[in-house]
Amino acid sequence: MALNQFTLTAALVSKDAIRFTPAGLPVVYCQLDYVGEVMEVERPRKIQMSVEAIAIGPVHQVLAQMDLGAQAVFTGFMAPKTIRNQRLVFHINHIQLQS
Secondary structure: OOOOOEEEEEEEEEEOOOEEOOOOOEEEEEEEEEEEEEEEOOEEEEEEEEEEEEEEHHHHHHHHHOOOOOEEEEEEEEEEOOOOOOOEEEEEEEEEEOO
């Protein structure tokens, strides 16, 4: 099985109201912002980006209770938004709040 795992320490900058899938699962779409520096080819590179994300199922409760601007470590996987729209969306499986 190929690995598809994504972890990002970011700030929650927007979140939509809770909706439900046709199967009855709760869904929350959100936007995460990352500002930081990473090492690339032994040189620091400044990164500033916004990531579209979604929380489906029980993890939505943590996201729904987070204040905008709150920092957390988000873990999950990347997947196309739809079959026809190949833009990537971060599917959040776990949220670790930072103090």
